Amino acid sequence: MNFWWVNQNQTWQQEIENGYLWSPKSKSNGAYNQFYENMRHVKPGDIVFSYFRQQISFIGIVQQEAVTAAKPSEFGNAGSNWNTEGWLVPVEWHHSPISLYPANYIDELRPTLPDKYSPLQRRTGNGLQCVYLAEVPPEMAKVLLAHLGELGQQILDPSNAQNTEDELDISAEEMTLLDDFDLTEDENSSLDQELLARSDTSPEESFAASLSQSSAVRVEEPVIRLSEYHAERIEQLEQINELERANEHLRRRIEDLLRENQVLRQQASAKADIIPQLRGSLMNFWRRVSG
The missing domain is CATH 3.10.590.10 (ph1033 like domains)
Incomplete structure (x- = not known):
């Protein structure tokens, strides 16, 4: 092998x-x-x-x-x-x-x-x-x-x-697809007898046979259903990515607005400094004209 x-x-x-x-x-x-x-x-x-x-x-x-x-x-x-x-x-x-x-x-x-x-x-x-x-x-x-x-x-x-669900099944935390595929006690007993009968086979054959037998009901069907599951997961991930992109766009827009606000404040401050100077210059001008 x-x-x-x-x-x-x-x-x-x-x-x-x-x-x-x-x-x-x-x-x-x-x-x-x-x-x-x-x-x-x-x-x-x-x-x-x-x-x-x-x-x-x-x-x-x-x-x-x-x-x-x-x-x-x-x-x-x-x-x-x-x-x-x-x-x-x-x-x-x-x-x-x-x-x-x-x-x-x-x-x-x-x-x-x-x-x-x-x-x-x-x-x-x-x-x-x-x-x-x-x-x-x-x-x-x-x-x-x-x-x-x-x-x-x-x-x-x-x-x-050992032919247990923990060894061969898709875990409930990861896939949650196997609730309807548990073997009955009679089926488990029959499976144990078959595995005992295979005790003379090679290690490779024993491993392949045990996997095939124990996963015949519980694994093959979920594999067929993986497409539906992953399509749903991909759609969810795409929605999350879209929200993250929208959030990033909003964050950048807020930063732009803050920068624009800072510029406006600076411009307003500059104008506030210029207005008294203009007022003084105009008063001097009118004094000269009227005098």
């Missing part, structure tokens, strides 16, 4: 909702790109860390090797300069109850970063924009998984996998 890191800032929603990775086969000018070439090296059972908005919130299990596929239509205008022929890798995505911000742990991660094709900046821990799919060394993967709670521990040690 190998580990991979995918930067999905432009297409995370489409790729996660539809269960895949997609990249062009080469740069727009036809040049070789190692991060696109890595798509050909992933194998079923490999683990993928999904990185967008400076955090890791989803972990994927590769289902099949890469196949040639056209650029997905759901990308829309995203990647408008990409070649239309590329690689597609089917992936089963699972939401992590704990969102990991790698920059917060760069001191731990820095010694484990690969010398070449690192997905993170060594100094800051921020993601590199030029990266799509990068290989993650095992030691780096261990650090990341150690900070991903029970789901990370389950990947590190599949033999101790």
